[in-house]
Amino acid sequence: MTHPRRAAVLGGNRTPFARQFGAYAEAANQDMLTAAIEGLVARHGLAGERLGEVVAGAVIKHSRDFNLTREAVLGSSLSPTTPAYDITQACGTGLEAAILVANKIALGQIESGIAGGADSASDAPVVVTESLRRKLLRLNRAKTSAERVKAALAFRPTDVGVSVPANTEPRTGLSMGDHMALTAAQWGITREAQDELALASHVNLAAAYERGFFDDLITPYLGLTVDQNLRPGSTLDKLGSLRPVFGKGEGATMTAGNSTPLTDGASAVLLGSQEWADAHGLTPLAWFVDGETAAVDYVGGDEGLLMAPSYAVPRLLARQGLRLQDFDFYEIHEAFAATVLSTLAAWEDDDFCRDRLGLDAPLGAIDRSRLNVAGSSLAAGHPFAATGGRIVATLAKLLHEKGSGSRGLISICAAGGQGVVAILEAA
Amino acid sequence: MPSTAPLLVRAALTSRGRRGDSVPDRTLVVEDVRIDRAKLAAYQRLTGYAVDDTVPQPYPWVLAFPVQTALMARPDFPMALPGMVHLENRVTTHRAMDAGDPLTLSVSAGQVRPHRRGRTLDVRLEARVGSELVWECDSVYLSRGRGTHDAPRGDAPRGDGPPRPPVGQPAARWRLPEDLGRSYASVSGDVNPIHLHPLTAKAMGFPRHIAHGMWTCARTLAALGRTSLGPSTSHVWFTKPVFLPSTVELVVDREPARTVAALRSAKTPETTHLVLTLET
Numbered sequence: 001m002t003h004p005r006r007a008a009v010l011g012g013n014r015t016p017f018a019r020q021f022g023a024y025a026e027a028a029n030q031d032m033l034t035a036a037i038e039g040l041v042a043r044h045g046l047a048g049e050r051l052g053e054v055v056a057g058a059v060i061k062h063s064r065d066f067n068l069t070r071e072a073v074l075g076s077s078l079s080p081t082t083p084a085y086d087i088t089q090a091c092g093t094g095l096e097a098a099i100l101v102a103n104k105i106a107l108g109q110i111e112s113g114i115a116g117g118a119d120s121a122s123d124a125p126v127v128v129t130e131s132l133r134r135k136l137l138r139l140n141r142a143k144t145s146a147e148r149v150k151a152a153l154a155f156r157p158t159d160v161g162v163s164v165p166a167n168t169e170p171r172t173g174l175s176m177g178d179h180m181a182l183t184a185a186q187w188g189i190t191r192e193a194q195d196e197l198a199l200a201s202h203v204n205l206a207a208a209y210e211r212g213f214f215d216d217l218i219t220p221y222l223g224l225t226v227d228q229n230l231r232p233g234s235t236l237d238k239l240g241s242l243r244p245v246f247g248k249g250e251g252a253t254m255t256a257g258n259s260t261p262l263t264d265g266a267s268a269v270l271l272g273s274q275e276w277a278d279a280h281g282l283t284p285l286a287w288f289v290d291g292e293t294a295a296v297d298y299v300g301g302d303e304g305l306l307m308a309p310s311y312a313v314p315r316l317l318a319r320q321g322l323r324l325q326d327f328d329f330y331e332i333h334e335a336f337a338a339t340v341l342s343t344l345a346a347w348e349d350d351d352f353c354r355d356r357l358g359l360d361a362p363l364g365a366i367d368r369s370r371l372n373v374a375g376s377s378l379a380a381g382h383p384f385a386a387t388g389g390r391i392v393a394t395l396a397k398l399l400h401e402k403g404s405g406s407r408g409l410i411s412i413c414a415a416g417g418q419g420v421v422a423i424l425e426a427a
Numbered sequence: 428m429p430s431t432a433p434l435l436v437r438a439a440l441t442s443r444g445r446r447g448d449s450v451p452d453r454t455l456v457v458e459d460v461r462i463d464r465a466k467l468a469a470y471q472r473l474t475g476y477a478v479d480d481t482v483p484q485p486y487p488w489v490l491a492f493p494v495q496t497a498l499m500a501r502p503d504f505p506m507a508l509p510g511m512v513h514l515e516n517r518v519t520t521h522r523a524m525d526a527g528d529p530l531t532l533s534v535s536a537g538q539v540r541p542h543r544r545g546r547t548l549d550v551r552l553e554a555r556v557g558s559e560l561v562w563e564c565d566s567v568y569l570s571r572g573r574g575t576h577d578a579p580r581g582d583a584p585r586g587d588g589p590p591r592p593p594v595g596q597p598a599a600r601w602r603l604p605e606d607l608g609r610s611y612a613s614v615s616g617d618v619n620p621i622h623l624h625p626l627t628a629k630a631m632g633f634p635r636h637i638a639h640g641m642w643t644c645a646r647t648l649a650a651l652g653r654t655s656l657g658p659s660t661s662h663v664w665f666t667k668p669v670f671l672p673s674t675v676e677l678v679v680d681r682e683p684a685r686t687v688a689a690l691r692s693a694k695t696p697e698t699t700h701l702v703l704t705l706e707t
Contacts, residue, residue: 026464026465026468026469026472026478027468027478028478030477031477031478031479034477034479035477035479035480038479038653075477075653076653077652077653220480221479221480222464222468222478222479222480222526223464223480223526223527
C-alpha cells in the first residue's frame with residue numbers, strides 16, 4: 001500500500017436540467033445518465049477507454065434499474081470492461097459517489113473514475129398499493145386451484161390504485177418542505193432573505209451561462225440547451241408575489257420561488273490521478289481534498305431534517321486545520337433558500353456552536369459574495385442524485401479559473417437527516 | 428409530409444392490376460422535415476436505443492416512409508404496395524445526425540428486376556441537412572407473384588449476397604411478443620398488414636404475421652453499441668421472416684472495422700432471419 005495521493009477533478013458534464021414533465025418527460029434515468037457519461041467521454045476523448053470504475057445512482061429508482069450505472073456504461077462509448085456500481089444517499093448521492101471514487105484513486109486502487117447521478121421526477125416508478133401487492137404475490141405462489149381461488153377471492157375494490165413516490169420522510173410523514181419550514185421558523189429566516197437568495201441564484205446562473213462558463217460543462221439533451229427552470233428576468237417583486245406553499249399561517253415564508261422544483265437530469269464528473277491525467281493529456285482542474293458526512297436525529301425533533309451539513313463542515317474543518325473563512329468559494333446546495341440561510345445562521349450562532357458543535361467560538365459568518373457564485377439549485381433545479389456532480393464540476397472549474405491555492409467548500413443536505421460535505425483545492 | 432394512412436388505403440384499393448416493368452423516373456423531395464422527439468423516444472425505446480439526441484441509423488427510413496408510400500400509391504406505379512417484403516437494406520451515415528437538424532428527404536424508385544418469387548424493386552432514400560448529404564439508403568423490396576425461374580438465385584437480387592452468419596454461442600436472446608408488429612407500426616407508421624395480425628397476414632398469403640424487417644435491423648444495430656450512430660455503413664439481408672411471437676438469438680462476430688451479426692431462430696438455430704454487416 002502506497003501513501004494516499006491526491007485525486008484530481010478533471011472535468012464534468014451534465015444535461016441541462018428540465019422541469020418535471022418538461023423536456024425529459026419521456027427520458028428514463030438510464031437514458032439521462034448515459035447521455036451525461038457519453039458527453040463526458042466525448043469531451044475528454046475516452047471512447048474505448050477502460051476506467052477504474054464508474055459510480056452513480058438515482059434516488060427515485062425503478063426496481064428494474066438494479067444495475068443502472070453499469071447499464072449506462074454499457075450504453076456509452078466507454079470500454080465495456082469498465083466496472084460500475086450504484087449508490088444512493090438521497091440528495092448526497094452525487095457527492096458521495098465523488099468521495100468514493102476520489103478515495104480509491106487516493107489509495108492507488110484505481111487510476112481514474114467517473115462519479116455521477118441521475119434523477120427523473122417525471123419517469124417515476126408507479127407501484128400498486130401495498131395490500132394489492134401482497135395479494136398478487138400470494139396468488140402467484142398459490143400451487144393448487146383451491147389456493148388460487150382463495151387468493152383471488154381476497155381481492156377487494158379498495159386494493160386497486162397506484163402509489164406514486166412522494167417527497168415525504170417515511171418516519172415523520174412530513175414533506176421535506178414541511179420539515180424545512182419548521183427549521184426556518186426556528187432560525188427566524190425571513191421571506192425577504194429567502195427571496196434575495198433565490199434571486200441571486202437566478203442572476204448568478206444566468207451570468208455564468210452568459211460568459212460561456214457552462215460551455216464545457218453541459219451537453220444539450222433532447223433539444224434543451226439551458227436549464228429549464230432558469231428565470232433570467234426574475235425580480236424580487238415577482239418572487240415576492242408568490243404564495244407560500246410550505247408551513248402554515250402568517251409565518252409561512254417558503255414559496256415555489258425560494259424552494260427547488262422537482263427536476264429531471266443527470267451529471268457526471270471525471271476524476272483521476274495526476275499520472276493518469278498526464279498520460280491522457282488532461283489538465284487537473286482541482287484536487288479532491290477531503291469529504292465528510294454527518295447525520296442528525298430529526299425524528300425526535302432534536303434537529304432540523306436538513307441541518308446535518310452544519311455538523312459535517314466543522315468536523316471537516318477541524319480535520320483539515322481550516323477556518324470557515326479560509327475559502328474562496330462556498331457551494332451550499334439550495335434545497336430551499338431557507339436551508340442555506342439556516343445553515344449560515346447556525347454557524348454564526350454562539351449557542352449552537354457551543355452546545356451542538358462543542359466549539360469554543362462560533363464558526364462565524366462567510367463572505368456572501370463567495371456563495372454559489374455560478375448559481376445553484378434554486379435556479380438550475382435539483383434532480384436529486386445529479387446535484388453533487390453539478391456542484392463538483394462547477395466548483396472545480398471556478399477554482400481552476402481562480403488559480404493555484406484557491407479553495408472551495410461544498411455542502412449538500414440530504415433526506416433522512418444526512419449531510420455530505422467536501423473540500424476542493426485548485427490544481 | 429404526406430399522411431400515410433389514406434395513401435395506404437388508396438394503394439390497397441388500387442393494388443389489383445398493377446403491371447409494367449419499369450417505374451416512373453421520379454424523385455419525391457420533402458424539405459424541412461422536423462423530428463418529433465416524443466415519436467423518436469417511442470422508437471428508441473421499442474428498438475433498444477437510449478433516448479438521446481442522436482438519430483438511430485435506421486430512423487430516417489421511418490421518416491421517409493410516408494414519402495415512399497406516396498410514390499408507390501401513384502396510379503402509374505407498377506407494383507402493389509400491400510404485401511411487399513423487404514429483402515435487403517444498405518445504409519450509410521456520413522455524419523451523426525442530431526434530432527434537432529431539419530432534414531430534406533428524397534425518395535426515388537430504381538429498377539424492377541425479375542426474381543424467382545416475383546419481382547424486386549430498388550428504392551433509394553437520401554437525407555440532407557442543408558445541401559450536405561448526411562445519410563443514404565438503398566432498399567430492395569420483393570413484390571411477390573409469379574416468379575421467373577431462371578432469375579438469379581439466392582436472396583440477394585443485386586450485388587454480393589450476405590456473408591456467412593456467425594456461429595456459436597448467442598450474445599443475446601430476445602423474446603419477440605405477438606403484438607410487436609402492432610407496436611412497431613404505431614411508432615413507425617408502417618401498417619403493412621403482413622406485420623399486424625395473423626388474419627391480415629393470412630390475407631396476404633403468409634401463414635402468420637411477421638416482424639418488421641426494419642425493427643429487427645434496428646434492434647440488432649442498437650445491440651451492437653454506438654458505432655452505427657456515427658459515420659458507418661450497415662448492410663442487412665432479411666433472409667427468412669420472423670413469425671410472431673418467437674424467440675430469436677443474436678450472434679456476433681466482431682473484427683476491428685467490421686462486425687457481422689445475425690439473428691437466428693432460438694428453436695431452430697439453422698434458420699437465419701437476418702444477416703447484417705456494420706463497417707466504419
